[in-house]
Amino acid sequence: MNNFVFENSTKVYFGKGCVAENLPALTAAARTILLAYGGGSIKKNGVYDEITAILRSTGKQVVEFDRIMPNPTYEKVLEGAALVRENQADLILAVGGGSVMDCCKAVSLAAAYDGDVWRDFWAKPGIIDFQTVPLGVVVTVSGTGSECNGGAVITNQKVKVKTGRDYPALNARFALLDPAYTLSVPRTQILSGGFDTLSHIMEIYFSPPDTENVSDDLAEALMRGVIRDLRAAARDPRDYAARSNLMWEATMAENRVLKLGKQTDFQAHMMEHQLGAYTDCNHGLGLAVLHPAYYRHICEKGTVKFARFAARVWGIDPVGRSEAELARAGVEALADFIRELGLPATLRELGVRSETPLKEIADSVPLTPGGYGKLTHAEVLNIFKACY
Structure with a gap:
């Protein structure tokens, strides 16, 4: 630590x-x-x-x-x-x-x-x-x-x-x-808020240190819980147990406990914030669009952690896979989960159009140093285009 x-x-x-x-x-x-x-x-x-x-x-x-x-x-x-x-x-x-x-x-x-x-x-x-x-x-x-x-x-x-x-x-x-x-919150808002929680945890988890540590242990357990409870709430929005778990998971994700001893990333949040500043898109839905594309982009630089994510959070069997293959499988499991929930997968679904100034937005994004390789604004633009 x-x-x-x-x-x-x-x-x-x-x-x-x-x-x-x-x-x-x-x-x-x-x-x-x-x-x-x-x-x-x-x-x-x-x-x-x-x-x-x-x-x-x-x-x-x-x-x-x-x-x-x-x-x-x-x-x-x-x-x-x-x-x-x-x-x-x-x-x-x-x-x-x-x-x-x-x-x-x-x-x-x-x-x-x-x-x-x-x-x-x-x-x-x-x-x-x-x-x-x-x-x-x-x-x-x-x-x-x-x-x-x-x-x-x-x-x-x-x-x-x-x-x-x-x-x-x-x-x-x-x-x-x-x-x-x-309990009266609409289903889409439940899923959007729940994905925001998952995003917060991932933004902390996918950053150094990569040696075994308490913060990452807690993050893995919370990610498994959010995935379980989002699935339950998607099936039955009135499921009190799932909703109470999601409420406390959201608090745990951002009460600073998970960040102890971590660098943190939050580059996906910076990209979504600027999309929101220009388009007023929903925050959680914007994160759902951006995360798979961003993680595909940085996966090779954080192979150890992404492989751990695949095995410990998604339960993907590592047997017969290289560490790089396992890491990529974890990212695709996240993308599959987003589709399973019915969350948007493209910027077009968020209302972004061909006339939206993506380059101007990309150039305005703050670049964070905490994750696996600091991006350039050109890379941010390429991620936006991959999501379009």
């Missing part, structure tokens, strides 16, 4: 009924709460009514911050920050999935900062040496794992950049995870 420092300050409450049981005490010290959510699905499934009833029964002033979009924009962050300041909110409660949580982390920072938040904290890494507005989250859509880290991915539409930073100071104070809240 390489050296590391581990930090995670979020307290998690998991299971049926955890919101009603714990939210009153967790919000006891707050007077004015910014209640943040997305397009309004929580008003259809009863979550909104339950949470607002709890808050109002305890005398809270509730200020609503709604219509947070799937790829939250910097403009939306500034809108939320203005609401916090105008109403002197002393707690932000994010109710939703990764986009809502990410937006609210950025709001908690922007509301407490007088400068240009994008320039100082997203365009480049910054130092948070001041108190941000406290944040709590109620997860209704699992997949991103945003509930248990300080990461937030924000899109600046003016400069066409979608980027994320992870600041421990932005970790939610508490996270309430009731798997029953996710």
Whole structure:
């Protein structure tokens, strides 16, 4: 294991009924709460009514911050920050999935900062040496794992950049995870979120060190679990056991535990982020399109790990195969799984057209050094073309 420092300050409450049981005490010290959510699905499934009833029964002033979009924009962050300041909110409660949580982390920072938040904290890494507005989250859509880290991915539409930073100071104070809240999520969104979870684990796993280590052991077990539970949820979206497993697997994938001692890759995420900045495509579906093509491209440089992936995650018999053949078989098993779930396999299925400026997008992709060989922008463009 390489050296590391581990930090995670979020307290998690998991299971049926955890919101009603714990939210009153967790919000006891707050007077004015910014209640943040997305397009309004929580008003259809009863979550909104339950949470607002709890808050109002305890005398809270509730200020609503709604219509947070799937790829939250910097403009939306500034809108939320203005609401916090105008109403002197002393707690932000994010109710939703990764986009809502990410937006609210950025709001908690922007509301407490007088400068240009994008320039100082997203365009480049910054130092948070001041108190941000406290944040709590109620997860209704699992997949991103945003509930248990300080990461937030924000899109600046003016400069066409979608980027994320992870600041421990932005970790939610508490996270309430009731798997029953996710049961009304549409099937496509279940699969998209679940694949995002699998992608997070793979992005950590496919990076040095390649010697046996605890982080990779945990990653292999979690990948097998996500594959099992996605298959179960695809067969029966109301399968509570599968949905509860997927919820916790998403949290485990991004609570920083798997990253300990790892370089990490996240090149596929960088490619998808810029596709999203230009096309607003679904994040998890974009990753499903990109991963097989990207892994075919780098497989030979990471043969040892890809062979291990094939044998330990997909159960492919290594007998009679060279290490290189086994590695390639692992990548194709992933591609077969994507097709099995009915996820898209081409950029065209995501709405990318011949007039989409793929070269411009490729040239805007940040190139990460952590995986098996740093790409060039020309290679990124070739991967996009292979996916088209």
